Amino acid sequence: MKVSAHCGGFCQTNGYLVETTEGSVAIDAPEGMFNFCKQRGCKPTGLLLTHQHFDHIEDVSLFQQAGVRIYASAPFSPELQLTDLAAKWGIPLACPEFSVDEVFTAETSPIEINGIEFEPIPVPGHSPDSFVFHVALFQKLFSGDTLFSGGGIGRTDFPHGDHELLLSGIKTKILTLPAATQLLPGHGPTGSIGEEAHNNPFLQ
Ligand SMILES: [Zn+2]
Numbered sequence: 454m455k456v457s458a459h460c461g462g463f464c465q466t467n468g469y470l471v472e473t474t475e476g477s478v479a480i481d482a483p484e485g486m487f488n489f490c491k492q493r494g495c496k497p498t499g500l501l502l503t504h505q506h507f508d509h510i511e512d513v514s515l516f517q518q519a520g521v522r523i524y525a526s527a528p529f530s531p532e533l534q535l536t537d538l539a540a541k542w543g544i545p546l547a548c549p550e551f552s553v554d555e556v557f558t559a560e561t562s563p564i565e566i567n568g569i570e571f572e573p574i575p576v577p578g579h580s581p582d583s584f585v586f587h588v589a590l591f592q593k594l595f596s597g598d599t600l601f602s603g604g605g606i607g608r609t610d611f612p613h614g615d616h617e618l619l620l621s622g623i624k625t626k627i628l629t630l631p632a633a634t635q636l637l638p639g640h641g642p643t644g645s646i647g648e649e650a651h652n653n654p655f656l657q
Pocket residue numbers: 504506579580598
């Protein structure tokens with residue numbers, strides 16, 4: 454399993470491309486993510502969304518038009534995307550409408566794509582629809598905007614944000630994963646769960 458990252462859009466958001474011998478899977482779709490995959494000769498089988506904030510979904514419709522299956526924890530929702538807020542801030546955005554092919558929940562068993570199991574774990578607080586994807590076999594966690602490496606956690610000052618809920622979710626659902634698990638967040642560099650457990654000031 455090979456993971457490569459694309460950082461794109463106004464908010465410098467990370468999208469990840471997971472490649473195996475059987476095919477590829479994309480995690481989140483910031484601006485430029487579709488072309489990033491295309492340039493690598495990859496047409497992902499599925500696109501998993503950690504949440505629907507505007508900066509993670511700009512390229513979703515391009516994936517959908519190419520026949521890629523879209524997975525998210527909620528149906529297409531402008532309210533979850535905060536596009537009105539972004540417009541108010543003057544952030545230039547292009548988030549064409551898309552439809553979610555498969556809505557997963559906390560009860561959904563791991564999503565198996567190309568022989569890899571992505572376990573969706575709900576960690577709300579940054580947004581109500583935030584999930585992280587744990588790939589136990591390869592010790593990787595795609596954490597979206599819940600937990601960042603280098604001492605950060607997701608913002609909770611957006612509508613529907615909840616700081617205490619986020620902290621308790623990180624502590625009970627993320628820090629309980631193996632310390633060696635690689636952290637692949639929605640912004641910034643990669644790290645590990647162990648490093649954050651020891652050094653992240655929000656979690657001490
Ligand atoms: Zn976000």
